[in-house]
Amino acid sequence: MTAGGETISKQPPHVQLTSVHLDYGTTPILKGVSLEIARSEIVAIIGPSGSGKSTILRAVNALAPIREGSIRVGGIEVNDRRLDARALRRKVGMVFQSYNLFPHRTVLQNVAMAPVDVLGENRAEVERRARALLARVRLDGKENAYPGELSGGQQQRVAIARSLCMRPEVMMFDEVTAALDPETVKEVLSAIRDVARGGMTCILVTHEMRFAREVADTIVFIDRGEILARGSADTFFNDPGHPRAAEFLAQVL
Template sequence: MSAVVSLSNVHKSFGAVQVLRGVSFEVGPGEVVAVIGASGSGKSTALRCINALETVDSGEITVCGHKVHDPALDRRALRRDVGIVFQSYNLFPHLTVAQNIMLAPTCVKDMGKAEARKLAESVLARVGLSEKADNYPEQLSGGQQQRVAIARSLAMQPKLMLFDEVTSALDPQLTGEVLRVMEDLARGGMSMILVTHEMAFARKVASKVIFMHQGKVWETGPGAMLDDPQTQELREFLHNGL
């Protein structure tokens, strides 16, 4: 089976700062890839390039058959296949939880209101928030808001989910409830790339861990790699994390 995501020698600079310096990796169907690394190592930028939120300077990115590096890329078609969840949730504050979820299916897929509402209820059940459908985001805890954001992405039935430090703004207890939802998704066979600082989670759930350092893929391996780092940089990174 062909890869869901493949990056090949991707370069990206912001002004004079080279953020990605030849990044290559692949994500197979149903694979869960955890990208770890220090701040500024380029991991979030790599994730944003995959979703065309940033354009690459050189190199190739293919996502679910879309050539993301191609200037003629159909971004809306790409986004129909890729869901992304952000660190700051980015829910729409003036809409209820259900309306947040229904917006894209009704706008993008021309789904009827009633059908969209049913869909919203089913994805909310998956993240354990059925009873919050008619609440507004500000009435929810951070963990609940993040689960709604995940549900909102799931409603578009993406083939790939991207998670950009989704638990970084949460305390340990709320982090746990969000990670459980992500673990369920992984078990359900969703292809996922997560940029994370949760090493225990990466070790347990990821089928592949990618350690980024200075804009490059420094070390790759299964979750167990974190117990037996091969490079000095990963050893230091893991050590400082403790």
């Protein structure tokens, strides 16, 4: 491709899954999943329970070994036997349903701990970054609170700030609002929206269809371990392109 006489090279995908197969015991969970995600793209993965959505995220973060295929994040081959897991975790941040905060540490300590203890970064510098991130997720003033003093939504926002403090290239969110009451869902979704709009490559597994439509560039529908449909948010929700995806939307919208 050329523009103005100059050759423009297509950027390689930031995250790429190629014919990924993954089993739990003798049960196939992912059956030849292929997916390309561009840098700064926001992808929402949707589908029924047990379809393999969360397993994709776990495979990308090397938390679930694949049987066959390839996963690449930046220049890292995730399924390489010589994988440097620490290098991968520096590139990929992940926020789960459960907050996994240390109850005996303050909010600031929870956010700053990994860059200091795992990466060996300067504590004062990390704490400055942590305070800025807590302000970004609207938790300024809570630095010295303990997790038990916070609501579920506040704890989930601490978990988001903690993951961002590692300065990842890719952020993955796995049904992060599933355990929250309706009143606190909005504040967590607002924090994720801010992260996504900041240019971060994001992969969301969510059951919040309105949020997926609003924030995602691309919707991926998976069922029984296979990607059955994908497209831009507007296109997908107007015309899912597959009968099973249309059936799913009719049930959840």
